[in-house]
Amino acid sequence: MCTATHTVSAPAPFGWNPRTAIAMRFPEIVELARSADHEIRTIGAELDRREARGGDTSCPRQVLRELRWRLEYTANTDAIRTTLARLRNRDAPSLSPAAACTDVWFLKLDASVDHMLAADFDEQGRPPRFLDRINDPGRLKDYLESLLVSRLDDDGIDRRKELNFATADLIRLILWRRPRNYTWDPGLETVIRRFVAEWQDPATGFFGADYLIDGRRLRTVDLSLTFHMARYLEGGIGYWPQLIDTLLSIRDRRYPNGWLDEIGMTNHNNYDVAVLLQFGWPHMRPDQRRRAEEELTRLLDWCLTAAITPAGEIVARAIGESWPESYYFTIAFLDTVGYFDRAKRFWTEMDFPEAPILRARFEDRLLMLPEGDPMTRMARARLHPSPPAGPPA
Numbered sequence: 001m002c003t004a005t006h007t008v009s010a011p012a013p014f015g016w017n018p019r020t021a022i023a024m025r026f027p028e029i030v031e032l033a034r035s036a037d038h039e040i041r042t043i044g045a046e047l048d049r050r051e052a053r054g055g056d057t058s059c060p061r062q063v064l065r066e067l068r069w070r071l072e073y074t075a076n077t078d079a080i081r082t083t084l085a086r087l088r089n090r091d092a093p094s095l096s097p098a099a100a101c102t103d104v105w106f107l108k109l110d111a112s113v114d115h116m117l118a119a120d121f122d123e124q125g126r127p128p129r130f131l132d133r134i135n136d137p138g139r140l141k142d143y144l145e146s147l148l149v150s151r152l153d154d155d156g157i158d159r160r161k162e163l164n165f166a167t168a169d170l171i172r173l174i175l176w177r178r179p180r181n182y183t184w185d186p187g188l189e190t191v192i193r194r195f196v197a198e199w200q201d202p203a204t205g206f207f208g209a210d211y212l213i214d215g216r217r218l219r220t221v222d223l224s225l226t227f228h229m230a231r232y233l234e235g236g237i238g239y240w241p242q243l244i245d246t247l248l249s250i251r252d253r254r255y256p257n258g259w260l261d262e263i264g265m266t267n268h269n270n271y272d273v274a275v276l277l278q279f280g281w282p283h284m285r286p287d288q289r290r291r292a293e294e295e296l297t298r299l300l301d302w303c304l305t306a307a308i309t310p311a312g313e314i315v316a317r318a319i320g321e322s323w324p325e326s327y328y329f330t331i332a333f334l335d336t337v338g339y340f341d342r343a344k345r346f347w348t349e350m351d352f353p354e355a356p357i358l359r360a361r362f363e364d365r366l367l368m369l370p371e372g373d374p375m376t377r378m379a380r381a382r383l384h385p386s387p388p389a390g391p392p393a
Contacts, residue, residue, distance in 0.1 A: 016218065017254065018150065018158050018211055019072060026075040028359060033071045038082060040067065044320065051323040056370050061322055062101035062111050068320055069107065075156030094296055094329060105133065110165040112376035116179040117172060122232035127182045134170065137187040140327040143197050144170075149210040149217065160209035160222070160256070168228035171196070175232075196229055196237070205243025212259055221246055222256045225271035230279050240283035246292050249274055266318040267326070268306055270299045271333040278336055281346050289347075296337055298346050303333060312361030324375035328382070335382045357385050 008226035016366075023030045029329050047057045067083045070076065085184065108130060115121060116128065134140045147163040174188045200207055203384065206221040207229050226247075230237055250258040259269050277292045284292065308330060317326045338345030340355050364384055369376045 003368065009217045011204075012211070012218040012220045012257075017218075018152070018160065018209075018220070021152055021211070021213060022075060022158060023154070028077055029071065029075055029080075032080055036071070037120075037141075039088075040064070040082075043090070050371055051183060051373075052368060054370055056372060057322065058111075058370075059101040060087065062107065062220045063087045065320070066102050066104055066107055069104075069161055073158040073161050076083065076242075077194060094147065094219040096140045098194060106162045106166045106169075109169050113173065114378070117176070118374060118377070121179050121181075122179045123179070125181065131173070131182060135185050135188070137185060137191045140170075140191050141195070142187055144192070145227075148199070149212055153212075153214075158209075158211075158227075163209055164222070164228065164256075166224050167196075167225070168232060171228075171232045179289075187269065196233065198226060199228070200237055200239060202239055204246040205239035205241070205309065206246050206347065220257050221250060223247075223250070223259065223269060223272050224256050227275055231275050235279035235312045240280045241285065241288070243276065243289045244284055244292070247273065248295070250289070251295070261318055262340075263301070263316070263319065265302055265307075266329075267303055267314075267333045268318045268321065268329040271329050271336060272305065274299065274333055274336040278346055283371075293347050299333070300337055300339065303330065308358075310358075310361075312358060312365050322375070324369050324373040324379065327362070327366060327369065328375040328379040332380045334358075340383065 020084070021312075026140055032318050043060075046062070047060060050057050063083065063086050067080070067087055070080045070083055074080070099106065102111065112128065134143050144167070147166060149160045150157060150159045152158065171192060174192055176182055177184060191230070196207075197392040201219065202223075205226075207225040208220040209225070211218045211220070224241065252258060252260065255261050255269055259265070259273055261269060274296060277296060281289070281292065308314050313325075314326045314330055318329075334340060337347070339352050342351075363380070366376055366380050366383075371377075
C-alpha cells in the first residue's frame, strides 16, 4: 500500500503545480473559472456582509466551497454548472441552515465534523448514518488508499482536497470516538494509524499527495496535510528533523506546497507553520531553532502590523475564508505562538504587554459574528490562557 510511495514516487519538480496540469488537460475548466470569477467574488462579499451582521451563512458557504473544489480539482463541467446554479439560488428554502447543503461525501463530512466534535452536540439526535460508508476496517483502508494517487489523465480528478479533508476529519472522529451517539468499529484505529505511519515520507518528514503524470508518479510536500497529521496526532509522528528542514525550505513556495497563498502570507497558513514549529521544537537542532525563532518573529510581526488593525479588525484574509474562519485562524496563530499566554511562549522570552488589549478587542469583534458557527466558538475559546476542555481544534 502506501509504503510503496517511498520507492516508486519521485519528488515533483520545483514549481510544479497540479492545478496547472489540470488546466493544460482541460482548458474548458479554465474558461469556466474565468467567466464565473466575478460572480463568485460578488457572492463571497455578500456572505461576508451577512456574517458581519451575525447572519448564518453556513449553507451557501458549503455550496460555494463545493463550487471552488469543482473548479480547482475536477474537470466535470456539467457538475460545475449545476453547482453554480445552486449557488445562484442560495436564498431558496432548500439551502436553509438546517438542510444538507452538499451531496459530496467528503465535503459533507468536513461541514459536519466541528459540530460532531462540539461539546453541545445533540447526542439524543439521529446518528450520522452517512459515516457507515467507511465504518469497516476493509472499507476504510480501501477508501484512504484510493485517495493517495491522482490520475488526471484517467478521470480528471485531483484527489488532494479529499485526501486532506477526509484524513483530518476521520482521524479526529475515529480516534476520539466522536460523535458520542455513533458506534465506530473498534478495528478502525489500527487501520488509520498504520495508514498515517506508512504515508509519511522519511526523506522529507512531510505528508503529500501523489500524481500519476505521463507515466511518472510525482510526490508533493503539502503544508496542510502535514499540519493536520501533526496537530490531530498531537505531534505523534516521526522524522521531525527532516520535517523541519523541509518546512523551512518551502517558505517562499506557493500553497499547498509552501507557505504563500495567491495573496501572499495568510494567518491560516502561518498558523499551520507555527503549529509544526511548536511540535517540532523539542526535536530541533540548534540551527533549526534559530531559524524557527527568526521565522516566528517575522510571522508575528506581519500579523500584528499588516493583518489586523489596532481595533482588532482583520484586514488580510485568505481567499474564500468566512469571517468566523478568518478570526479563528488569526487568533489560533497568536495563541499558538504564546502571544496571549507566556506559558505557551515556547520559542522566545519576549513580552507582549499590549496582548490583553487586543484580546478584549477580538472578543468584541466575535460578538458580532454568527454565534452558532463552530469557528466563532473555537476562536472565543482560544482567547483565554487555559485551553478549552476536549480535543484540540
